[in-house]
Amino acid sequence: MHSLDSLFGQRISNMDLLSGLFVVLTLQMVEGAAVKQEASLENSVTLLNHSMALVQRMEALLTLGNGSDVTLRVQTVSTDEVKVIQAHSLVLSLQSDVFDDLLQKRNSSNLVLKEGADCAAVFDKFIRYLYCGDISVRPDQAIPLHRLATKYHIWALQQGLTRYMTQHLVSDSQTGHVVSWYQYAVQIGDLTLRDSCLQYLSWNLSSVLQSAEWCSISDELLLSLLQRSDLVLQSELELYEALEAWISQNQPVDMTAESALRAIRYGMIPPQHLFRIQKQSPLMLKYYESVRDLLFLTFQFHAASPVQLAKYFDVNCSLFMPRNYLSSSWGSPWVINNPTRDDRSFSFQTQLGPSGHDASKRVTWNALFSPRWLPLSVRSSYTEHGSMQSTRTDNGQPRIIITPATSSPDFAGVSFQKTVIVAARQQGKVVVRHVFNFHQSTEETGDFLMDADLQRRTSEYLIDSSLHLHIIVKPIYHSLIITKK
Numbered sequence: 417m418h419s420l421d422s423l424f425g426q427r428i429s430n431m432d433l434l435s436g437l438f439v440v441l442t443l444q445m446v447e448g449a450a451v452k453q454e455a456s457l458e459n460s461v462t463l464l465n466h467s468m469a470l471v472q473r474m475e476a477l478l479t480l481g482n483g484s485d486v487t488l489r490v491q492t493v494s495t496d497e498v499k500v501i502q503a504h505s506l507v508l509s510l511q512s513d514v515f516d517d518l519l520q521k522r523n524s525s526n527l528v529l530k531e532g533a534d535c536a537a538v539f540d541k542f543i544r545y546l547y548c549g550d551i552s553v554r555p556d557q558a559i560p561l562h563r564l565a566t567k568y569h570i571w572a573l574q575q576g577l578t579r580y581m582t583q584h585l586v587s588d589s590q591t592g593h594v595v596s597w598y599q600y601a602v603q604i605g606d607l608t609l610r611d612s613c614l615q616y617l618s619w620n621l622s623s624v625l626q627s628a629e630w631c632s633i634s635d636e637l638l639l640s641l642l643q644r645s646d647l648v649l650q651s652e653l654e655l656y657e658a659l660e661a662w663i664s665q666n667q668p669v670d671m672t673a674e675s676a677l678r679a680i681r682y683g684m685i686p687p688q689h690l691f692r693i694q695k696q697s698p699l700m701l702k703y704y705e706s707v708r709d710l711l712f713l714t715f716q717f718h719a720a721s722p723v724q725l726a727k728y729f730d731v732n733c734s735l736f737m738p739r740n741y742l743s744s745s746w747g748s749p750w751v752i753n754n755p756t757r758d759d760r761s762f763s764f765q766t767q768l769g770p771s772g773h774d775a776s777k778r779v780t781w782n783a784l785f786s787p788r789w790l791p792l793s794v795r796s797s798y799t800e801h802g803s804m805q806s807t808r809t810d811n812g813q814p815r816i817i818i819t820p821a822t823s824s825p826d827f828a829g830v831s832f833q834k835t836v837i838v839a840a841r842q843q844g845k846v847v848v849r850h851v852f853n854f855h856q857s858t859e860e861t862g863d864f865l866m867d868a869d870l871q872r873r874t875s876e877y878l879i880d881s882s883l884h885l886h887i888i889v890k891p892i893y894h895s896l897i898i899t900k901k
C-alpha cells in the first residue's frame with residue numbers, strides 16, 4: 417500500500433489532505449470533460465484509469481485516521497466493550513443520510529453508536545465499505561452486515577447482500593446457514609430471500625436432514641416444510657426418522673409434536689417399516705393415540721386395491737400424496753453425457769404404486785430426451801418456408817417424454833405424475849435447481865430447461881459435461897385424492 421506521505425508529498429497538514437482529495441476529484445472531472453471534447457475532434461481517446469489508487473488512498477485515510485473530524489465509538493449492547501474508529505464526516509454523510517443526520521445533531525467530536533455484538537464485530541468492515549466501495553463477505557457475516565446496511569440506509573450494500581445470500585445457500589460447513597438466513601428473512605419481511613431459503617431447504621432436504629442445522633429449525637418452519645409435496649428426499653421413512661430426532665432434541669409442546677406427526681404421509685411407508693414404527697418408535701408410543709386413525713387408514717390402504725378401499729370409505733387426504741422420493745422404487749437417476757449431441761433414450765422400472773397391493777408390481781418406463789425439439793406448430797411453418805430449414809436445429813428446446821413400455825388393466829384408477837429433478841452447480845456444489853412436473857411430456861411445463869443454455873460449455877447445468885437428472889414417477893390414486901373442480 418502507498419503511504420500517504422509519498423502520495424501527497426511530505427508534511428501535508430490534515431486539512432490539506434482532505435482538500436487534496438477534492439483537488440484530485442475535481443481534476444478528474446475536468447479531465448473527463450476535456451477528453452469528451454477531444455473525442456469529437458479525433459477518435460483516439462485513451463483512458464488513464466487510476467481508480468484503484470484512489471481506493472487505496474481512501475483505505476489509508478481510514479486506517480491512519482489522518483484528518484479525522486469525528487470519532488465513532490461503537491458500543492456493544494449489554495457489554496462495556498467499545499470499538500473506536502477515526503472517521504471523516506464528509507465520507508459518512510456522502511454515503512448515508514442516517515449518518516448525515518447523526519453528525520448534524522452531535523455535540524462533540526464523538527459519535528456514540530450502539531450495536532448488537534454481531535454487528536459490532538463487523539463494524540470495521542462496514543465502515544471500510546463506505547470508504548472503498550468493496551467488501552469481502554463470509555456466510556456468517558451476511559446477516560450482521562445486512563442489518564447495518566439497513567440501519568444506515570446503504571441500499572446498494574443491502575441489495576448486494578441479499579443477492580449474495582440467495583446465491584450462496586449451499587454451505588461448506590456441517591453447521592449450515594440457510595436456516596438462520598430463513599429466520600432473518602422472515603423477521604425483516606424479505607419475501608424473495610425467504611422463498612429462496614425455503615426452496616433450497618425443500619429441494620435439498622436429504623442433506624439438510626443430515627446436517628447439524630436440521631434440529632435448529634423452528635416449529636413454524638418444521639410444520640410448513642411437512643405440508644409440502646415438493647420435498648426432495650430419499651423416502652418418507654427418512655422424514656419420519658428426522659422428525660424423531662427433531663422432537664427429541666427440541667421437546668416441543670404436545671400440540672406441535674402431534675401436528676408434525678399427523679403431517680407424515682404414512683401411506684408412502686411400506687407396511688414392514690410401519691410395524692416397526694408402531695411397536696418400537698418411542699415417539700410413536702408416546703403419541704400413538706393422536707395418529708391412531710391415520711395408521712389404521714394406512715393399513716387398510718395397504719391391504720387391498722385402493723379402488724376397493726374408496727368404494728367403502730370417503731377418503732381425501734394428503735396421506736396418499738407422494739412427495740419427490742429419490743429411492744429406487746419411485747424412479748431413477750439419469751445422467752446424460754454431452755446432452756446437446758443427439759436424442760437419448762433410457763428405460764427404468766418403478767413400482768405400480770405405494771399401496772401394499774401394488775408395490776410388488778413393476779412398470780417399465782421409456783424416457784426420451786431430445787436436446788433441440790421443435791413444437792409441431794413451429795415445425796410446419798418451417799416446412800412452408802423451406803429456406804429456413806437450416807436454422808431448425810438451433811431453435812429447438814430440450815424435451816423429455818416418458819411413456820409406459822406396456823399398458824395394463826392394473827393402471828385403472830391410477831395416474832402417473834412424472835417429475836424431473838434437475839441438478840446444477842452452485843458455488844462448486846451440486847444442488848437441485850429445478851423440479852418439473854408433467855404428465856407425459858415436459859412440453860406441458862412450458863419452460864423445461866429454458867435457461868439452462870446447454871450449448872455453452874460453462875453452463876452451470878453441465879457437471880463434468882453431463883446433465884444430471886432424476887426421474888420420479890408418482891402414482892396418484894384418483895379415488896383417494898379428490899381435487900376440487
Ligand SMILES: *[C@@H]1O[C@H](CO)[C@@H](O)[C@H](O)[C@H]1NC(C)=O
Pocket residue numbers: 463465466467468
Ligand atoms: C478502472 O480500473 C478499475 C480497476 O482496475 C476497473 O474496475 C474500472 O472498471 C476501470 N474504470 C474504467 C472507466 O474503465
Ligand SMILES: *[C@@H]1O[C@H](CO)[C@@H](O)[C@H](O)[C@H]1NC(C)=O
Pocket residue numbers: 420421424427428429430433480481482
Ligand atoms: C498520518 O498520520 C500518521 C500517524 O498519525 C502520521 O505518521 C503521518 O505523517 C500522517 N500523514 C499525513 C500525510 O499527514
Ligand SMILES: *[C@@H]1O[C@H](CO)[C@@H](O)[C@H](O)[C@H]1NC(C)=O
Pocket residue numbers: 521522523
Ligand atoms: C446535545 O446536548 C444537549 C444539551 O446539552 C443534550 O440535550 C443532547 O442530548 C445532546 N445530544 C447528543 C446527541 O448528545
Ligand SMILES: *[C@@H]1O[C@H](CO)[C@@H](O)[C@H](O)[C@H]1NC(C)=O
Pocket residue numbers: 586587619620621622623624648649742845846847848
Ligand atoms: C442436494 O440434494 C441432492 C439430491 O438429494 C444431492 O445430490 C446434493 O448433493 C445436495 N447438495 C448439497 C449441497 O447438499
Ligand SMILES: *[C@@H]1O[C@H](CO)[C@@H](O)[C@H](O)[C@H]1NC(C)=O
Pocket residue numbers: 732733734897898899900
Ligand atoms: C382433497 O384434498 C386436497 C388436498 O388436501 C384438497 O386440495 C382438495 O380440495 C380436497 N377435495 C375435496 C373435495 O375435499
